[in-house]
Amino acid sequence: MDSIRKHDRIQMQIVSTCHDLGIEAKQEHRGKGWRADVFIPRSENPIAFEIQLSPQSLSKTLTRQSKYSQDGILGCWLFENPVPKLNNERPDLPVFYVEDTDDSTLLVNLGDRRKIDLRTFLENFLSHNIQFRSIAKTKSLQNVKIVFYQMTCWKCKELNHLYFVETPFYSSCNAKIKVEEGLWDSSSIEYRPEIIEFAAKFADDRKDLNLNLAQIKERFSHTVGDSYMSFGCYKCDSIFGDFYVMDAKMDAIYDTSLISHQGEIELKDKYELNIPHWCFPADKKFCDEH
Ligand SMILES: [Zn+2]
Numbered sequence: 001m002d003s004i005r006k007h008d009r010i011q012m013q014i015v016s017t018c019h020d021l022g023i024e025a026k027q028e029h030r031g032k033g034w035r036a037d038v039f040i041p042r043s044e045n046p047i048a049f050e051i052q053l054s055p056q057s058l059s060k061t062l063t064r065q066s067k068y069s070q071d072g073i074l075g076c077w078l079f080e081n082p083v084p085k086l087n088n089e090r091p092d093l094p095v096f097y098v099e100d101t102d103d104s105t106l107l108v109n110l111g112d113r114r115k116i117d118l119r120t121f122l123e124n125f126l127s128h129n130i131q132f133r134s135i136a137k138t139k140s141l142q143n144v145k146i147v148f149y150q151m152t153c154w155k156c157k158e159l160n161h162l163y164f165v166e167t168p169f170y171s172s173c174n175a176k177i178k179v180e181e182g183l184w185d186s187s188s189i190e191y192r193p194e195i196i197e198f199a200a201k202f203a204d205d206r207k208d209l210n211l212n213l214a215q216i217k218e219r220f221s222h223t224v225g226d227s228y229m230s231f232g233c234y235k236c237d238s239i240f241g242d243f244y245v246m247d248a249k250m251d252a253i254y255d256t257s258l259i260s261h262q263g264e265i266e267l268k269d270k271y272e273l274n275i276p277h278w279c280f281p282a283d284k285k286f287c288d289e290h
């Protein structure tokens with residue numbers, strides 16, 4: 001059975017890496033109602049690693065986790081594949097994913113936000129350099145790609161260019177902030193001043209492309225009965241409703257012939273986003289620390 005061999009291989013690698021790092025690690029260690037694949041028996045923060053290559057539900061995982069916590073042990077789960085309900089990072093349940101590479105190095109995927117090799121993972125998880133945080137702070141330099149798509153003004157029929165941000169952002173700890181998580185101060189990434197500037201500069205530098213950039217600003221919407229940030233016609237300033245923008249964007253997403261622009265931007269502020277994640281900063285400054 002291939003998955004049994006894989007399980008054993010991961011288990012052996014954890015044990016041997018721990019020994020390399022000078023950390024005591026026991027294979028198949030039994031306690032009251034539990035048996036850890038690898039157990040790190042230390043007086044403070046003992047840890048049990050569980051390699052779970054077959055699917056296991058959230059409730060089953062939590063039940064097994066409670067057996068560890070009753071004994072003052074932190075269970076750490078290494079799954080082979082992301083489990084839907086286990087995707088949400090939570091502090092009481094460290095769940096990571098192990099991935100094989102072509103040269104059979106094992107990678108640990110921190111919640112689909114960042115991949116590190118097994119040794120780096122063990123060294124830092126066991127010394128508490130990888131910790132749960134509920135806030136992700138953006139790093140200042142970001143490499144972004146914006147994609148332009150077209151929309152005709154409903155009022156004056158003039159062709160406008162709108163854009164969306166295609167690339168994820170990264171936190172100061174290098175965790176990926178997925179595009180769909182990019183609601184910043186309750187408005188979308190596209191409306192950040194740095195992105196507006198980035199798009200405007202490109203349109204200006206590349207006059208040959210004739211981009212008529214729809215203008216982003218606060219406008220009053222009669223439909224909504226309130227003012228909010230919106231795209232609007234560059235010519236007559238009519239507001240482009242969210243629904244129509246979303247519709248045009250959905251059509252554009254699969255169009256590979258669209259004009260795009262990629263480059264580095266510098267965020268003027270550090271944004272704190274409500275994104276629970278396993279934080280692994282290079283400088284030991286976790287996302288909620290200044
Ligand atoms: Zn117009």
Ligand SMILES: [Zn+2]
Nearest residue numbers: 171173279287
């Ligand atoms: Zn972080």
